[in-house]
Amino acid sequence: MLDLLFYIFIGVVAIQLVYYSLVFGRFSFSHSKETNPKKIPVSVIVCAKNEAENVSKFIPLLLNQKYPEFEIVLIDDSSSDNTLDIFEEFEKNNSNIKLVKVKNNEAFWGNKKFALTLGIKAAKHEYLVFTDADCYPETENWLQEMSSHFTMKKTIVLGYGAYEKIPNSFINKLIRFETLLTATQYFGWAKIGKPYMGVGRNLAYKREEFFRVNGFIDHMKIRSGDDDLFINQASNNSNTTICFSKNSFTYSKPKTSFKEWFTQKRRHISTATNYKFFDRFQLSVFYLSQISFLILALLLFAFQYNWIAVGSICVGRYLFSWISLGYAASKLKESDVMYWYPFLELVLIFTQLNIFFTNLFSKPVHWK
Structure with a gap:
């Protein structure tokens, strides 16, 4: 069972690296x-x-x-x-x-x-x-x-x-x-x-x-x-x-x-449900890969599964995403937020999860 979780974990990280290199990287590393x-x-x-x-x-x-x-x-x-x-x-x-x-x-x-x-x-x-x-x-x-x-x-x-x-x-x-x-x-x-x-x-x-x-x-x-x-x-x-x-x-x-801010983001995320299918799909895949990465990493660490392998993958993932977003942050004059990157990402992921469930049960308020 833990071996299966580990292979799924590798797959999730691979998806994330595709996003950070081939998608985000098209902007991050461009001129x-x-x-x-x-x-x-x-x-x-x-x-x-x-x-x-x-x-x-x-x-x-x-x-x-x-x-x-x-x-x-x-x-x-x-x-x-x-x-x-x-x-x-x-x-x-x-x-x-x-x-x-x-x-x-x-x-x-x-x-x-x-x-x-x-x-x-x-x-x-x-x-x-x-x-x-x-x-x-x-x-x-x-x-x-x-x-x-x-x-x-x-x-x-x-x-x-x-x-x-x-x-x-x-x-x-x-x-x-x-x-x-x-x-x-x-x-x-x-x-x-x-x-x-x-x-x-x-x-x-x-x-x-x-x-x-x-x-x-x-x-x-x-x-x-x-x-x-x-x-x-x-x-x-x-x-x-x-x-x-x-x-x-x-x-x-x-x-x-x-x-x-939470109220504002509820409006933005509710609108995204009306995007074209491919756009909804790719956004969902990225978000699911983010939260899956966290959950699977915590489970593997909790069950003490090959700490060196799991830890190395986590470090590699964070270094690569840090570099990719760091280049983008430099272009957009937001470099200071990258000092807080891992913690900000963690808070944002669970905030978005909270917004998703909140929007399921109530509609956000829109234009004034």
Whole structure:
């Protein structure tokens, strides 16, 4: 029986090494391609609901982008605070700002996808760059970096949406580690030619891609997924590329409590159940290999089965995954979280397991 467990353990580790080398490694060990700056006009889309404090700070950073021709489409999604007042003031003082006012629609009440659809249709330019109301670009070259990856064939650009660092905060390290791992996955699969998701905090695509799949119509009733479900449906090997140059990052304020972050992740994970079969399958295989690795290693150690062999395999697995994720972390300016890697991975695995069982019995709350 223990021999069988050991062979299964070897198989699980082999699966993990395939992911960390052949999938994640496609991003981790790659180099950022040199791109030529483009001068194509772009529309920056920002959808906000009760984000008065954030938009007053972050819209000026969008206005300060060094880019020859762009407009900012501000979408107020029926805010109950003074978000609309702030947007109107920006529109009055800036000729390149267009305001879209969304009133509650009985059929699409509280649905961000409905609001975004109106904003996309109102945009003046064909190339669209998306970010969230609580996000800001790290540099004034963000638009230049993202738009430089558009070509005649590449009409979807997946960027990196990071979270601010909070010193001496374990939950902040956990959030940023999870964000790093997720980005390494979707960048890696995109490099292979199987893109499956992107994040609305930093995303760009040509409007024709939106209309090609009839916008969000196939998943309009699902409150979340204006970014990842759309990309899962619209992206493919020929039309999608990635942008991970350091000037292209956006940053968001992270949750500061485990409870808030747990609620946020419940929404994200529930959306993933609507991905294409292959994407659900590969994500499930990776997660099952993670938790199986831990359980089998603990069982083999508990029954004192060939400690040297089991220990050597564990050490090899951790060293290889540490190197693979470490290279990705360096690219995405998240290297500090890798000092905590084994412990952060352990906490994340069991947090995801908790989320899975919690979502089985109750539905997460979505857009505000």
